[in-house]
Amino acid sequence: CGLVVGRLSGDVEISNVTGLGDVQSTFGPLGGIVGMHRADDTHGKLSLDDVAFSGDVIGFYHDAMGAGGIIGFSNNFLIERASYQGNVSGVMFVGGILGAGWYERxxxxxxxxxxxxxxxxxxxxxxxxxxxxxxxxxxxxxxxAYLWYIKDSYSTSLVHGYESIGGLAGYMRGVAIRTSYFNGMLGSEWQMPAGVANFENQLASTRSTFYNSDKNPGLIEGPPINIAKTDQELRSLETFTEAYWDIGAPGSSHNWTFEVGTYPQLSWEFE
Structure with missing residues (x-):
C-alpha cells in the first residue's frame, strides 16, 4: 500500500515526486510513495530520486509489518534525495525512509x-x-557491505518502540553507515535503544556517524557503531570537518551545508 503505487517488481525509476496525504492499511508493507518492491533473482531495481512525502503512514493490527515514510519494503533499491515529514507507525520493521530491506544471496x-x-x-x-x-x-x-549502505543522511524524528530501536537503523547486518547523524529522541518500552543502530557482530559498520547524547542520555556509547556527540559538538563545524564530511558554508558546492549555531543540513534542501 503506497500513495503513489502499492506493489512493484522489475526495474522501476521514480523521480521528482511529492506526495501529501495519509496512508493507512491493516496489512503491509506500506509506504508514503511505494508500498512494496521486490526484485527477482536476476534484475529489478527500484530507483527513487528527489522524492518527498508529507503525511502519516499508519499500519494497523498484526499484519501491518513493514512501514516506511517513503518505501515499505524493497530488496534491491537506490534512494536519493528523499524527504519524509510526518508520523509513521506499524507493528514491526518501521523506518522514517524505509521500513525494511532484506536480501539473502x-x-x-x-x-x-x-x-x-x-x-x-x-x-x-x-x-x-x-x-x-x-x-x-x-x-x-x-x-x-560495499553495495548496502546509508550515507549522508539524518533524522530528527522521535523514534519509539519495544525492542531493536535505533536512531538511524533499528537493526542492520552486512550494512555500513557513513557521514550521517541522528538528532532526534529515542524512547523504549523495554530494551535500551541504540543511538545510531543495533547490529550483529562485525557484520555492520559506521564511520563519521554520530548521535546527540544530550537528547539521549544514558545510552551505551562507544565504537564501532554508536558514537555520541553533545549538542554543542553537533553545532560545531569542526566536529564534521575532522570526520572528513563534505561540508561547508551556505551556497558552497559541498554536499552538506552548515551555518554557525545550527545543525548540518543537506545542501539540496536549499535548492
Missing part, C-alpha cells in the same frame, strides 16, 4: 544493492514491537 546470483543517501526524516517513527529506526527499521543482507 544464493550462490551464483547477481548481487543486489540497497543504498539510501542524501535523505532526511522528521516527525515520529513508532513500532509497537521491534525493529524501528529514524531512517530504516531493518536492513539485513548477506552480500557485500
Amino acid at each position: 544464493e550462490d551464483g546470483e547477481p548481487a543486489h544493492s540497497g543504498v539510501i543517501k542524501n535523505s532526511v526524516s522528521r516527525g515520529s517513527v513508532t513500532s509497537y514491537l521491534k525493529f524501528v529506526g529514524g531512517i530504516v527499521g531493518d536492513l539485513v543482507q548477506s552480500g557485500s
Whole structure:
C-alpha cells in the first residue's frame, strides 16, 4: 500500500515526486510513495530520486509489518534525495525512509544493492514491537557491505518502540553507515535503544556517524557503531570537518551545508 503505487517488481525509476496525504492499511508493507518492491533473482531495481512525502503512514493490527515514510519494503533499491515529514507507525520493521530491506544471496546470483543517501526524516517513527529506526527499521543482507549502505543522511524524528530501536537503523547486518547523524529522541518500552543502530557482530559498520547524547542520555556509547556527540559538538563545524564530511558554508558546492549555531543540513534542501 503506497500513495503513489502499492506493489512493484522489475526495474522501476521514480523521480521528482511529492506526495501529501495519509496512508493507512491493516496489512503491509506500506509506504508514503511505494508500498512494496521486490526484485527477482536476476534484475529489478527500484530507483527513487528527489522524492518527498508529507503525511502519516499508519499500519494497523498484526499484519501491518513493514512501514516506511517513503518505501515499505524493497530488496534491491537506490534512494536519493528523499524527504519524509510526518508520523509513521506499524507493528514491526518501521523506518522514517524505509521500513525494511532484506536480501539473502544464493550462490551464483547477481548481487543486489540497497543504498539510501542524501535523505532526511522528521516527525515520529513508532513500532509497537521491534525493529524501528529514524531512517530504516531493518536492513539485513548477506552480500557485500560495499553495495548496502546509508550515507549522508539524518533524522530528527522521535523514534519509539519495544525492542531493536535505533536512531538511524533499528537493526542492520552486512550494512555500513557513513557521514550521517541522528538528532532526534529515542524512547523504549523495554530494551535500551541504540543511538545510531543495533547490529550483529562485525557484520555492520559506521564511520563519521554520530548521535546527540544530550537528547539521549544514558545510552551505551562507544565504537564501532554508536558514537555520541553533545549538542554543542553537533553545532560545531569542526566536529564534521575532522570526520572528513563534505561540508561547508551556505551556497558552497559541498554536499552538506552548515551555518554557525545550527545543525548540518543537506545542501539540496536549499535548492
